[in-house]
Amino acid sequence: MDTNVEIVAALLSAEPISVDAAIAAVESSTAGAVVTFSGVVRNHDGGASVERLAYSAHPLAKKVLAEVAASLANLVKDPDGHPVRVWVAHRVGPLEIGEPALVAAVASSHRAEAFELCSELVERIKAQVPIWKEQFFSDGTVEWVGAGELPEPQQ
Template sequence: MSDVLRLIDVRDEPLDISEVYDAVADDAAGAVVLFVGAVRDHDSGKEVDGLEYSAHARVLPVLQALATEVSAGTPVRGVAVVHRVGDLDVGELAVVAAVSAPHRPEAFEVCRALIERLKAEVPIWKHQLFDDGTDEWVGTP
């Protein structure tokens, strides 16, 4: 992992915002952008009871490559992202990402790119469980 990539992981345990924030701490960074994604109580016009996240066995190399790509050629000092897998209840954290940079525009830009591309490209799949007994898979190939 490069000096810029400080923490890249997928876990089946609750996420810690402080761990991700601390991972990108850098004296040369005047800005840290932190994104926290939580399980919301509704989607598709239905109430959500919970989610099940699953991931492909090669998820870490894909996530690491993506983080490398979005930070390449930028003045970013640190990138960290941790995604949760397993069963999550409403309100639990699904993903925490942080980017540090000398200035806020670059930190915002890289953090947004990281999250948007993670949602679109990283092999993590969401199975939503609705209170009416129905379910929905999101992000499957």
């Protein structure tokens, strides 16, 4: 693998995830910028009141998450030649309003590369990693929302 990007972690977690832990994991003496993303559970969707969520992951989701992170290796290059460091985690299981569901942190010598990579990482995770969100609404209805597609069967 190219050393342009160092994947510090690509995790699925049933336990709470933390922006502070993500920052601590990617910080280094060469990092002039650390960009984070925290996707938190909100109390509404499409005009309806949401009480809580639950995330379910396909058995291959952890592998796909790692592959998505690794696929960014040649997307950006640190102008000073240092590896761009990446930490990402997605929750599975039940979550309450305000809890982080997806946390990503990217450290680079300069901000432009860190912003670009963090944004692209989040977009690819949402599009490719097979994780499904079950939303529980205040009116008692439940909705499943797909995030990602099923991986192709292994031969």
